[in-house]
Amino acid sequence: MNADGTDLAIRCAGVAKRYGSLTALAAFDLEVPAGSILGLLGPSGSGKTTALRIVAGFEQPDAGTVDIAGRRMVDDRLMVPPEDRKVGMVFQEYALFPHLSVAANVAYGLDGRDRRGRVDEVLDLVGLGDAGHRMPHELSGGEQQRVALARALAPEPHVILLDEPFSNLDAPRRDRVRREVRAILVEARTTAVFVTHDQEEAMAMSDAVAVMRDGRVVQIAEPSELYRRPGDCWVARFLGEAEFVDGIAADGRVETPLGTFPLEADLAGLSGNVEVMIRPESVGLRPDPNGTARVAAREFYGHDQLVLVHLDGGRRLLSRLGPSPSLLPGDRVSVSIREVVTFPVTEGHRH
Amino acid sequence: MITASRVRGRRGSITTSAPLWMWLIAGAALVPVFVPFAAMLVRVATGGSSAVATFWSTRTAELLGNTLALTTAVVASASGIGIGAAWLTTRTQLWGRRVWTVVVALPLVIPSYVVALALRSAFGDNGLIADATGIAVPRAGGFWGAWLALTIATYPFVYLVAAAALRRIGRAQEDAARGLGASPWRVFRTIVLPQLRPSVAAGALLVALYTLSDFGAVSLMRFDAFTRVIYAQYAGRLDRTPAAVLAVVLVAVALTVLWAEERSRSRASYATPHVPSPSLSVPLTGRQTAAATAALIVLALFALGIPIAALLSWLAREGRAIIDWGAIAGSLTGATLAGAVAFVAAIPTSVLVVRHVSRRTAWLERSIYVMFALPHITVGLAVVFFASRYLGGLYQSLALMVVVYASVFFAEALGAGKAALLQVDPSLEEASRGLGRGPLATLSRVTVPLIWKGLLAGAVLVFLTTMKELPITLLLRPTGFDTLAVDVWSAADDLLYSRAAAPALLLLAVSAVPMYVLTTRTDER
Numbered sequence: 001m002n003a004d005g006t007d008l009a010i011r012c013a014g015v016a017k018r019y020g021s022l023t024a025l026a027a028f029d030l031e032v033p034a035g036s037i038l039g040l041l042g043p044s045g046s047g048k049t050t051a052l053r054i055v056a057g058f059e060q061p062d063a064g065t066v067d068i069a070g071r072r073m074v075d076d077r078l079m080v081p082p083e084d085r086k087v088g089m090v091f092q093e094y095a096l097f098p099h100l101s102v103a104a105n106v107a108y109g110l111d112g113r114d115r116r117g118r119v120d121e122v123l124d125l126v127g128l129g130d131a132g133h134r135m136p137h138e139l140s141g142g143e144q145q146r147v148a149l150a151r152a153l154a155p156e157p158h159v160i161l162l163d164e165p166f167s168n169l170d171a172p173r174r175d176r177v178r179r180e181v182r183a184i185l186v187e188a189r190t191t192a193v194f195v196t197h198d199q200e201e202a203m204a205m206s207d208a209v210a211v212m213r214d215g216r217v218v219q220i221a222e223p224s225e226l227y228r229r230p231g232d233c234w235v236a237r238f239l240g241e242a243e244f245v246d247g248i249a250a251d252g253r254v255e256t257p258l259g260t261f262p263l264e265a266d267l268a269g270l271s272g273n274v275e276v277m278i279r280p281e282s283v284g285l286r287p288d289p290n291g292t293a294r295v296a297a298r299e300f301y302g303h304d305q306l307v308l309v310h311l312d313g314g315r316r317l318l319s320r321l322g323p324s325p326s327l328l329p330g331d332r333v334s335v336s337i338r339e340v341v342t343f344p345v346t347e348g349h350r351h
Numbered sequence: 352m353i354t355a356s357r358v359r360g361r362r363g364s365i366t367t368s369a370p371l372w373m374w375l376i377a378g379a380a381l382v383p384v385f386v387p388f389a390a391m392l393v394r395v396a397t398g399g400s401s402a403v404a405t406f407w408s409t410r411t412a413e414l415l416g417n418t419l420a421l422t423t424a425v426v427a428s429a430s431g432i433g434i435g436a437a438w439l440t441t442r443t444q445l446w447g448r449r450v451w452t453v454v455v456a457l458p459l460v461i462p463s464y465v466v467a468l469a470l471r472s473a474f475g476d477n478g479l480i481a482d483a484t485g486i487a488v489p490r491a492g493g494f495w496g497a498w499l500a501l502t503i504a505t506y507p508f509v510y511l512v513a514a515a516a517l518r519r520i521g522r523a524q525e526d527a528a529r530g531l532g533a534s535p536w537r538v539f540r541t542i543v544l545p546q547l548r549p550s551v552a553a554g555a556l557l558v559a560l561y562t563l564s565d566f567g568a569v570s571l572m573r574f575d576a577f578t579r580v581i582y583a584q585y586a587g588r589l590d591r592t593p594a595a596v597l598a599v600v601l602v603a604v605a606l607t608v609l610w611a612e613e614r615s616r617s618r619a620s621y622a623t624p625h626v627p628s629p630s631l632s633v634p635l636t637g638r639q640t641a642a643a644t645a646a647l648i649v650l651a652l653f654a655l656g657i658p659i660a661a662l663l664s665w666l667a668r669e670g671r672a673i674i675d676w677g678a679i680a681g682s683l684t685g686a687t688l689a690g691a692v693a694f695v696a697a698i699p700t701s702v703l704v705v706r707h708v709s710r711r712t713a714w715l716e717r718s719i720y721v722m723f724a725l726p727h728i729t730v731g732l733a734v735v736f737f738a739s740r741y742l743g744g745l746y747q748s749l750a751l752m753v754v755v756y757a758s759v760f761f762a763e764a765l766g767a768g769k770a771a772l773l774q775v776d777p778s779l780e781e782a783s784r785g786l787g788r789g790p791l792a793t794l795s796r797v798t799v800p801l802i803w804k805g806l807l808a809g810a811v812l813v814f815l816t817t818m819k820e821l822p823i824t825l826l827l828r829p830t831g832f833d834t835l836a837v838d839v840w841s842a843a844d845d846l847l848y849s850r851a852a853a854p855a856l857l858l859l860a861v862s863a864v865p866m867y868v869l870t871t872r873t874d875e876r
Contacts, residue, residue, distance in 0.1 A: 058781050082784040089785040095778040099800045108796075109786030155787060 007034040008070070009159045009191035010055060015064030015074075016215075017050055024050040026215040028064065032159070037185055037192045039202035042212030043238070048195045051212070052161050055193070056089050057082030069158040088152030090162040094144045096136035102147050103132035109155040122150040126184055141169050142177045149181060153188055160185065162194035166201060178205060199239050203227065211235050233343060236277050241306075241318050247276040247342065254342050257313065261340045270344060277341040280306060283319035284336040285327065291334035293317070295327050309333060369707040370790055373699035377715055380696050383751075383758040384722045384730055387737035388602075394736060395599050398592040405593040410580075411600060418563065418576045418604065421497055425562045426555050428502045432650065433509025434551060438539065439643050441517040446640070451647055452514070456507050458654040460862045462819040462836065463504040464567025465855045467491075468843040469658035470500055471571060472665060479661055496572035503654045504568065505561050509554035516550035517543070556612040563605050564726035566822040567836075571843050577601040578728045582822065585732060595736065598729040609724050662859075665852035673853055678833040682818055682861070685749070685834060689756035690814035693764035694806055696757065698799060701768035701806075706777065716765070723762035730759055731826030738827075752827040756817045763816065764809035771805025772798070815862055835861075 008031055015028040025047045032038045040048045053059045055066060057073065057080060066074040068087060073080045088109075096105050106119045123129050126146040136144060145165065152160050165181065166174045182205050185192045196202050202209045203223035210220040211231075219231040230236035233244060247256040249270040252263050256276050263270060285293075285307060293309040296316070300323075307319045307327055317335065327333065395402050405411065439445055440452045458466075473479045475490035491499060520543070528538045566578040573579075577597055584594035704716050722730075734755055738746040745751045775798065783793040821836045828837070835854040842851035 056781070056785055058784075081789070082781065083787045083789050085785075086787070087785060089782060091778040091782060093776060093778065095776060095782040097779060097782075097797055108783065109788070111787075151782075151786065 008032065009034040009036075009068065010193065011065075011067040012051070012055065013065050015051070015054060015061045015066065017047075017054060017059065017061045023215050025054070025061070028216055030210060030217055030220070032191060032193055034069075034191050035189060036207040037182070037194070037205060039206035039209045040193060040195045040212060041199060041202040041209050042197065044197055046212040047215040048197075048212050049163055052163055052193065052195050055159075056087050056161055057085050086155070086157045088155070088157035088160040090145075090148045090152050090160065090165055092164045092167060094136075094148040094168075096144055096147055096151070098136055100136075101132065102128065102134050102136065102139070105136065105147060106132075106151045106154050108151065118154055122154045125153070125188065126150045127180070142173055142180075145169070145177060146180070146184070149184060153184075153190065157190070159191040159193065162192065164196060165194055166196070166198075174201075181205075203239075211238065213238075229341065230277075233275060233277070236341070236343075241280050241320075243278045243280075243317055245276050245278070245315070247274050248272065249274045249342065254340070256340070257315070258311075258317075258335075258337055261337070263342055267342055267344075270342070273345050275343045275345055277343065278317070278337060279339075279341075280318040280320035282337055282339040283317055284338060285309065285319050285321060285325075285333045286336070287325055287327065287331060288334040289332050291332040293333050293335050295329050295331045295333060297329060298327055309335065311335070369703055373703050376696055377700040377703055380700065380758055380761050381715075381718050381722070383734070383754045384725065385718070387730075387733035388725075390737045390741075391595050391733040392599065394592065395595050398596065401590055401592045402596050405596040406600070411597065414575060414577050414580055414597065415600070415604070417494075417574070418601070421494065421501070421569070421574070421576055422559050422562045422608075424494075424498050425501045425505060426558050428498070429506040429558045430509050430551060430555050432502065432506040433511075433554060434513050434544075434547065436506070436510050436647065436650065437513035437517055438543070439647065441514055443640075443643065445643055445647075454651050454655065455510055455647065458503055458658075459507040459511075460815075460859060461504065461654075461658055462567060462821070462839075462858065463500055463561075463565050464571055464821060464836070464840055464843065465662075465858065466503050466654075466658055467496070467500040467568040467571040468839065468848065468851055468855060469661035470496060471843070472848040473657050473661045479664055480657075492572050493574050497569045497574040497576070499653075500568040500572060501562050501565060503658075504565075505558040506654075508557040508561070509551060512550040512554040513547055516547050520546050552612060552615060556608065559608050559612075560605060560724050563601065563608065564728070566726075566728050567840055571840070577604075578726060578822065581728050581732065582825070585735075585826070591736065594732060598726075598732050601726050602729050605724055605726055606721070609721070659859075661848075662852045662856050665849045666856065669849040669852065673850060674857075675833065675835075675838055675854060678835050678838045678854060679857065681828075681832050682834040682836070682858075685753060685756065685824070686814045686817040688749075688753040689760065689817040690764075690810040692753060692757035693761055693813040694810040696761065697764040697768040697806055697809060698794070698802075700761075700765055701772045701802070702794065702798065704765065705769055705772040706780070719765055720762050722759055725759070727759065727820065728822040728826075730755065731823040734823075735826050747827065747829050749829055749832065752824070752829070755823060755827060756820065757813065759823065760813045760816050763812040764806065767809025767812065768802060768806045771802035774805075775801045818858065818862055 010030065010032040012028055012030040015025055016023075017025040028047065028051055030040075030051070040051065042048045050059060054061050054074070055068070060079050061074060063076075064074070065072065068085055072078060073085055097108065100108065103119050103123070106122060107115050110118055119132065120129065123132055126149055128143060128146055128150065131139065131143065131147075136147065139147065145168075149160075162181075166178055169177055178201065194205065196205075203226070206223060208220060209223050209226050210217045211226070212218065213234065219226065219235050221229075226235075227239055230239060236242045245256050245258060247254045249255075249263060249267070249272060251271075252268045254261050254263055254274060254276060258278070261276070285295075293311045295307060296310045297308045299306045302323065305321050305323060305327075307321060309317050309319065311317060319335075436451075436455045440448055440455060445451065470491040473491070474488050474496075475481065476487065478488065478490075480486065480488050490496075524542050525538050528542050529535070533541070564578070565576075566582065569576040570579045570582065577600070581594050581597045581601065584597065585591060588594070700715070700719075704712050734751070735746075738751060742751070779797055779801070780793050783797045784790075788796065818834075819836060821840055824834050824837055825840070828834070835858045838854035839851045839858065842848070842854070
């Protein structure tokens with residue numbers, strides 16, 4: 001039980017891991033409530049895979065503690081081997097045993113009499129009830145993915161860990177498999193942690209996203225909250241396109257070269273120099289021969305379009321619009337900004 | 352991205368330490384060779400005046416001169432023939448090129464003492480060549496006889512690595528040089544040869560170690576290399592310290608060669624990016640083609656034609672094949688048991704070396720390769736000394752001989768097991784651990800089922816080399832135990848060539864079968 005009374009499936013505290021001179025994890029803290037799906041998001045080299053492998057027991061940390069389902073797994077004196085952790089791992093390349101059939105793969109982690117029943121049950125859950133006799137190499141990438149998931153789910157582990165689970169699938173198939181996997185995880189009522197470097201994937205799949213940078217978690221939040229209120233400029237930019245302008249806060253408002261905006265409620269008392277983030281979807285454009293900006297470039301995606309405009313002062317701004325109006329480079333437009341996010345200026349995190 | 356790949360590089364293994372029992376098995380593989388060697392070193396160091404006298408005698412200097420001269424000559428000729436044959440079979444459009452690639456490699460299965468036996472019976476006034484053609488040819492014996500026999504027996508080592516390297520090296524550079532107006536010879540000398548150096552050095556190392564270690568050919572050719580004299584000292588004298596002293600000197604020479612090659616390799620590393628490119632082969636004029644074909648025919652004649660013809664004609668002269676069933680049984684028993692022991696021990700040792708990379712496992716691997724490089728006569732001698740003094744009942748037992756075979760040839764089994772395990776994604780083993788299976792269950796249910804074919808290929812190699820092995824068998828065999836190799840050697844040593852022919856042919860036939868299976872298997876990959 002954690003302080004506010006929810007069950008924790010995973011609790012990592014102060015976990016550190018170095019490889020020679022390279023610090024993979026520095027004071028890594030993470031709490032994952034039971035039954036939730038958490039995305040561990042970060043650029044490559046941020047330590048997310050190392051963190052996953054430490055939870056699974058494949059790496060021993062240099063310091064820190066790991067608890068799974070309330071049981072201590074790792075501390076200074078203790079290192080529970082992976083086979084005794086009840087953690088299901090789904091590997092990037094699936095790691096299906098090539099010499100065993102699908103059913104034998106799924107049964108691998110099971111003991112006792114009712115193995116057949118459980119194998120059928122999880123294969124049905126992942127929609128491969130009739131594939132038990134097939135060999136792994138006869139399956140498509142998406143099917144292999146689901147077998148790997150079924151194999152990990154079969155022994156009813158405390159938590160499922162997925163390492164870059166969709167990186168081996170091509171783009172059109174990835175969205176579908178992602179939805180399927182999320183549905184399976186939700187139906188199995190399991191706790192899951194998955195590692196990814198893809199922001200959209202993290203936000204679409206997870207109940208909460210933990211953003212990692214330089215071996216530690218810099219922010220953990222529900223996806224829409226994370227996107228709208230990133231903790232700092234780095235997180236803001238990592239999650240999506242964003243423009244930053246300097247501003248001055250006073251009297252519950254922030255004054256910027258692009259206009260004056262109300263401060264968010266929790267920052268109402270702020271005054272002095274701030275940074276202001278503008279997401280492309282907050283920027284509206286309207287064709288206007290007397291407008292203050294000129295269209296410089298446009299990428300049209302069908303369901304939406306991304307338009308780069310140059311303001312008369314020389315500043316550039318990105319706007320995400322619906323499919324209309326049709327704007328072409330050179331057109332004059334007027335700009336309206338619906339919403340901004342204000343950051344108090346912190347040393348070392350200026351854009 | 353350097354950092355990311357470094358993290359990934361560490362993903363080879365579960366970072367918990369290797370189980371103790373793996374270390375015990377791998378360490379046990381070293382005991383049968385290194386413990387007797389240590390004892391022999393002590394014996395030499397405490398050997399007193401006899402040891403000192405042997406070491407400083409002119410005999411030692413003479414043997415050293417003989418052995419080094421022979422080794423240098425064989426390395427030079429084997430390298431020349433090996434590189435030349437590799438170039439002809441990979442870079443020209445010689446008629447029958449595909450057949451030549453196989454024919455040129457075939458002498459690999461013929462042990463040196465069989466080559467020596469065949470050459471001795473073929474050359475000379477009463478030899479088969481003189482009988483068949485009426486041309487007087489000199490006897491094969493002494494330095495040049497040993498040189499010829501060992502060149503034939505060893506050039507395939509250089510040929511195989513050089514041909515593999517030539518296939519790997521992209522031909523774009525050669526085409527570029529030719530396009531700049533260089534002659535084929537200049538291209539070969541300035542572009543091909545420098546890039547071949549690392550692999551040819553590896554092949555030449557094998558040739559040098561084989562020659563230093565060779566006992567059969569030099570004794571049949573009556574050439575006083577270290578190995579022949581060590582055996583004579585051992586067999587003919589009550590004081591065995593001189594044999595031990597000579598053995599220690601020979602081991603020192605072999606280890607020096609090993610060390611020198613390793614040093615030269617670490618300095619000469621060529622990055623040759625593999626860029627497969629369609630390329631013209633080197634065109635030869637009609638006269639050049641004729642010369643190249645003639646050279647290969649002469650090579651095949653010496654390396655295959657003469658040995659096989661000699662053996663068959665002796666068999667025909669004898670009129671009937673004397674089949675020594677006891678020797679066949681002995682060869683098969685010893686070789687099969689050695690292969691089986693190496694197979695089993697290679698399982699944990701491969702896992703240690705591949706999945707638990709550390710300074711300690713690097714030393715383990717190196718020690719295993721050193722055992723492989725030690726001259727067999729010195730291994731046999733060291734074990735005899737040790738076993739006769741300390742092991743009582745094990746001395747001259749089949750068990751001891753098999754264990755020594757398995758240790759000496761363990762590198763072959765480990766090499767194959769390692770190659771097979773490197774093909775297995777470590778996440779398969781991690782998946783098994785994550786699904787609740789401990790290290791032993793993971794080994795038996797995932798790792799071994801995935802690598803047993805590779806291990807089996809390694810065990811077959813051990814079987815093959817054990818079949819051909821001579822000095823260890825001579826020194827360690829139980830009383831009354833015979834092998835085909837011993838039959839060939841003792842008959843040939845007594846100049847009873849007709850009696851040696853049948854076991855020699857049997858040996859070739861038995862070696863050729865697994866060799867054929869091995870080569871076709873690797874072709875499939």
